[in-house]
Amino acid sequence: LSEDSDGEIVKWVWNFGDETSSEEETPTATHYYDNAGEYTVTLRVVDDHGISSTNTTTLIVNALA
Numbered sequence: 001l002s003e004d005s006d007g008e009i010v011k012w013v014w015n016f017g018d019e020t021s022s023e024e025e026t027p028t029a030t031h032y033y034d035n036a037g038e039y040t041v042t043l044r045v046v047d048d049h050g051i052s053s054t055n056t057t058t059l060i061v062n063a064l065a
Helices: none
Strands: 009-015 021-024 037-047 052-061
Touching: none
Parallel strands: none
Antiparallel strands: 009 021, 009 037, 037 052
16 A cells, blocks of 8 residues: 555556566556566655655465466
8 A cells, every 4th residue: 555645646666576567647556477486576656746665575476276
């Protein structure tokens, strides 16, 4: 969940850790991974004042059985 106490978030920039990224005007993104593995996913949000914040997490993708 992304929040901005003094304005409005206007851009969500996702890096999915597999050499792909997405720039959205809404807080959700859909991404499909080609391979199982461990990926570092980063989200950078930008508000209407041009201030940005970044958060990173590790995502583990398992192969389909």
